[in-house]
Amino acid sequence: MAKLFIEQAKQYAKTRPSYPQELFEFIASKTPSRDLVWDVGTGSGQAACSLAGIYKNVIGTDTSLEQLEFAPKLPNVRYQLTPPVISMVELEQTVSPQSSVDLVTIAQAMHWFDLPAFYQQVKWVLKKPHGVIAAWCYTVPEVNDSVDSVFNPFYTVDSDPYWEPQRKLVNDKFMTIDFPFEPVEGTDNTGPFKFVAEKMMDLDDYFTYIRSWSAYQTAKAKGVELLRDDVIESFKRAWIKDGQNQKVVKFPVHVKIGKVGNV
Template sequence: MANLFINQAKQYAVGRPSYPKQLFQYFASKTPSHDLVWDVGTGTGQAARSLAELYKNVIATDTSPTQLEHAPKLPNIRYQHTSPIISMEELQQNVVATESSVDLVTVAQAMHWFDLPKFYEQVRWVLKKPNGVIAAWCYSLPEINEAVDAVLLRFYNNSYWDPQRKLVDEKYTTIDFPFEPVEGESDTGPFDQFAIERVMNFDEYITYLRSWSAYQKAKEKGIDLLGADVIENFRRAWNVDGDGQKLAKYPIYLRIGRVGKQ
């Protein structure tokens, strides 16, 4: 999986949207202490940067060293390159050395890539008990206007997505999530009360599309999914209501739970 994001790491850092502050404030309201976060699959650090404003320390891990090179460098974030599947030995040596020491584990737009049984075993080991929290979320396609969204849907429906992408299409409703509801919630979600809103111009929108793993996978096979004709279709749709900047809205689907006393 990591190889899909190596070549376009810079595009990923520029093209991927930032998450709303309200999302991280919600997490902070569910953890009694705010000492340590493990941000798994951090990519270029979009979530880690916001977490660092609310928690004393953030450990941000990823399987791609190239992605980590483009992450924001802040004094209370430690970036760590890891194996695609982290062993308990690697976890304890390179990520979190002490059991029951992490307040919050976050996974932004990445959990569909994980070996979930092994990952959940590690989550249970690192999180504080009984109130350590895990939060994992994905976001759906950006909504611009009817014309652009129609072209995007045709572009999105290609054969280069990995099978794991189906979990995102299903908004994490079918993902295994064996945790207890956090205080104030009756279940573990997915919740859709949050959304990313980003103002972008046409070139920024195309850069975002080029950050997709399906685009990169096709490109490695010598196929450019964003050829001149496709870009022209997007441009015509973009210009339907003016050729300036537009507000893109990405609905977020959140799973959140706690480990309990186990």
């Protein structure tokens, strides 16, 4: 099982889309100062790297050493392995003191958290009253009508039994997730606000992306191969229909954003 998820970490780092610069510019425009970001569930560092170009310092934390090993090393980014449950004392020791963080970000991870406990930590660590929390998820990729017509039943039927229940929050674009924060300046709600990430992929990249899913790894551990030969052939026919192997794959990104206020 451990080998499966180490392999998943490699695939995840390779195929996970980079988030659009517009997303980070939008978030940064809502933080009055740009000294320190805590990127929670940083994984292989995609968001941390983009944040490092805007903020002075970034702390990226994750519970997976395998994921962190694939994170790019930058001079103003510190990666920190943390346990699944972290105390306030550990938070101060490993992340930052109380009321010292300008921005907390969570990319494609918040649906896994114990939200009441996590929000308590966020409200403790953020600067008041303008410290910002931004959490986002990306939903299923969009290629073209031909490929998407094969992908959609594969995702909603074939893979569905192997996703954790929390995946529904992602499918709902974080619209139903608990988010007890105030709207940031210039908005009248906390979202979700939509952006689009794009990644060039060939068919092998697309299959590697699918194999990076936790649902794929769970199915494989149970002896189920989601990408059966007949499924692969269906994808191949759809993919080559336009004669182009390299395609722009679009990932809709949905961000919830709020400020801590005077809590």
